[in-house]
Amino acid sequence: MSDTTVRTAPASEEHPVPTGPWVWRYIILRRISQVGILLMFFGTLHWGWDVSKDVGLLTGNLSASTFIGLIPLTDPFAALQIFLTGHVLAQESLIGVAVVLGFYLIFGRVFCSWVCPVNMVTDAAGWLRNKLGILAIFHLPRGLRYFILVATLVITVISGVAAFEWVSPVGMMHREIIFGLGLGFTALLAIFLFDLLILKHGWCGHLCPLGAFYSLLGRTAQLRVRFDKNTCTHCGECAKVCPEPQVLNLKKLEERGYVYSGECSNCGRCTPICPEGSLMFDLKPLIRGHNAQADAIAVQRRTK
Amino acid sequence: MSDQGPVGLNPKRRDFLVKLAQGAALAGTGGLLWDYILHNEARAAPYALRPPGALDENDFNAACIKCGQCVVDCPPLILKLQPAGGNLPIGMPYFEPRTGPCIMCPDIPCMKACPTGALSPSLKKIEDARMGLAVIDIENCLSWKGLRCEICHRECPIKGKAITLETHPRQISKHAMFVPLVHSDACTGCGICEKACPTTVAAIRILPHKLVQGKIGEHYRLGWTFDTEVTQDFKAPEGQSAAPDAAVPKTAPGVDYLNQGGL
Numbered sequence: 430m431s432d433t434t435v436r437t438a439p440a441s442e443e444h445p446v447p448t449g450p451w452v453w454r455y456i457i458l459r460r461i462s463q464v465g466i467l468l469m470f471f472g473t474l475h476w477g478w479d480v481s482k483d484v485g486l487l488t489g490n491l492s493a494s495t496f497i498g499l500i501p502l503t504d505p506f507a508a509l510q511i512f513l514t515g516h517v518l519a520q521e522s523l524i525g526v527a528v529v530l531g532f533y534l535i536f537g538r539v540f541c542s543w544v545c546p547v548n549m550v551t552d553a554a555g556w557l558r559n560k561l562g563i564l565a566i567f568h569l570p571r572g573l574r575y576f577i578l579v580a581t582l583v584i585t586v587i588s589g590v591a592a593f594e595w596v597s598p599v600g601m602m603h604r605e606i607i608f609g610l611g612l613g614f615t616a617l618l619a620i621f622l623f624d625l626l627i628l629k630h631g632w633c634g635h636l637c638p639l640g641a642f643y644s645l646l647g648r649t650a651q652l653r654v655r656f657d658k659n660t661c662t663h664c665g666e667c668a669k670v671c672p673e674p675q676v677l678n679l680k681k682l683e684e685r686g687y688v689y690s691g692e693c694s695n696c697g698r699c700t701p702i703c704p705e706g707s708l709m710f711d712l713k714p715l716i717r718g719h720n721a722q723a724d725a726i727a728v729q730r731r732t733k
Numbered sequence: 734m735s736d737q738g739p740v741g742l743n744p745k746r747r748d749f750l751v752k753l754a755q756g757a758a759l760a761g762t763g764g765l766l767w768d769y770i771l772h773n774e775a776r777a778a779p780y781a782l783r784p785p786g787a788l789d790e791n792d793f794n795a796a797c798i799k800c801g802q803c804v805v806d807c808p809p810l811i812l813k814l815q816p817a818g819g820n821l822p823i824g825m826p827y828f829e830p831r832t833g834p835c836i837m838c839p840d841i842p843c844m845k846a847c848p849t850g851a852l853s854p855s856l857k858k859i860e861d862a863r864m865g866l867a868v869i870d871i872e873n874c875l876s877w878k879g880l881r882c883e884i885c886h887r888e889c890p891i892k893g894k895a896i897t898l899e900t901h902p903r904q905i906s907k908h909a910m911f912v913p914l915v916h917s918d919a920c921t922g923c924g925i926c927e928k929a930c931p932t933t934v935a936a937i938r939i940l941p942h943k944l945v946q947g948k949i950g951e952h953y954r955l956g957w958t959f960d961t962e963v964t965q966d967f968k969a970p971e972g973q974s975a976a977p978d979a980a981v982p983k984t985a986p987g988v989d990y991l992n993q994g995g996l
Contacts (some may be wrong), residue, residue, distance in 0.1 A: 450977065463808075473805060474805050485805060485806075488802050488805040489800040489801055489802040489848075490799075490800050490801050492800040493798045493800035493802065493848045495846075495848070499975065501848055503762070507797070511795065511796060511798060511849060514795035515795065515797070516792065516795045516796040516850075518849050519847070519848060519849055519850035519854070521848040521849075522848045522849045522850075525848060532825045557800065580760060580763065580764055583764065583766055584767050587768060588771045588775075589791060589794070589795055590771055590795055592768075592771060593769060594824070595768060595770075595771050595774055595822075599818070600799060600824060601824075604799065604814055604816065604824055605817070606815065607814065608800065608804060608816070609814070609816055611815070611816020611817045611818050612818025613816055613817040613818070615817075615818070616817065635886060691761075
């Protein structure tokens with residue numbers, strides 16, 4: 430999807446694609462979130478960031494951590510793998526799993542766009558790929574990640590160790606930023622080059638089983654991107670910036686009234702650039718009402 | 734092609750089967766490769782010195798979530814997480830006694846920080862930890878050379894139990910040498926001795942038990958040790974009594990055949 434793609438209906442001069450710093454608000458917030466989380470881990474270990482005596486602010490890393498010495502947080506996918514090795518997790522881990530699961534069940538696949546440090550690498554690769562206009566060599570089905578997810582679980586059972594955790598570039602990146610450098614950057618370099626030169630959105634959008642796991646969780650998300658079919662002009666600007674453009678299938682959007690797929694990571698790329706403001710964050714229980722309102726307004730306008 | 738196919742065979746079915754076989758081959762090859770990488774990575778595990786309370790190698794490999802909370806909560810900050818591409822399995826905590834030994838905190842904060850139980854909470858006293866075993870290179874040990882070094886013995890947090898000083902005759906002198914001796918029933922493997930050893934390369938080092946410890950076997954009877962158990966590790970198989978003959982007293986089975994008319 431380069432810039433030469435023919436639009437179904439070009440953004441008219443009355444409704445230009447918004448530009449300016451305000452459009453970047455979610456990207457800036459996401460970087461603050463991604464870097465800030467890493468910084469909290471790093472500061473707790475290296476600079477002694479404590480909330481009180483000997484109680485660290487955020488100890489551990491993204492696999493498992495303790496926030497202000499009270500709230501355990503555990504990566505549910507890592508916990509699932511450890512469970513499949515036949516090890517019964519201690520209670521603290523299970524509470525941590527419940528906390529994290531609860532969070533992502535409400536907010537959707539936000540781990541991928543707001544927390545995961547590899548996202549910064551793949552976003553950089555995607556941005557550069559767009560700038561250089563690199564064309565696709567081949568395509569892979571986006572469903573491949575679900576097969577890799579299943580393979581992770583099967584291999585975990587067979588090998589007796591958490592299969593993805595032992596090779597995960599996500600794990601390597603946050604561990605090595607927080608706890609000391611090793612050769613993990615070579616894996617990240619590989620991902621960067623793969624995303625840049627071989628497959629657009631290759632790692633996050635096609636391969637990563639952790640992303641697949643959170644995509645499955647994301648189906649129940651309460652935070653959604655609402656779609657107003659009355660104002661949409663089908664200009665396609667949203668799909669151009671979306672890292673998972675299949676979730677912006679117009680037919681499904683019109684049917685549902687919001688981005689239904691769990692693969693949407695609520696990254697907030699599409700909402701600020703929509704010339705019509707047809708896409709916006711909303712809470713799922715409110716979406717039906719808001720869309721009905723929008724429909725009523727549209728009917729009024731037409732009858733005038 | 735479909736027209737010339739044998740009657741009753743659906744070419745779509747054939748396509749499907751071929752695709753299925755291709756998919757299975759791809760998944761199988763990829764899976765085997767992945768499994769190989771994991772085994773290769775886990776193979777280095779016996780060389781690692783783990784924090785106190787760590788489960789046995791395979792269980793620890795499985796249970797450790799690689800979060801590093803033990804690293805953060807270790808007061809002397811001696812624990813490290815193995816980064817990718819190192820000599821030990823990826824992402825799990827270890828320590829190097831020569832640069833940073835375990836100081837044996839009585840409250841075991843690293844174990845308490847572990848969320849998964851890979852550092853097992855069944856460890857109640859730090860003295861019961863078995864992180865490794867101190868091994869002395871007697872060729873390079875100053876005490877074994879006849880000098881009064883004994884630093885490892887003095888620094889040992891459980892001296893007198895984990896490391897004792899034994900007298901050893903010198904060849905031509907009437908003065909004895911005092912040589913350190915490590916006892917596996919008390920040594921926790923903290924590594925303070927290895928840190929303290931004054932030789933250029935430590936002559937006393939912590940190694941995982943598996944790499945250094947032998948095992949006598951159940952069939953040896955140390956008959957002259959009347960006050961000891963049959964052997965150090967002896968455990969009777971389930972459902973059988975410890976002694977082959979119930980009439981034989983447990984303490985000194987080796988000599989008893991002489992008194993029982995066995996010969």
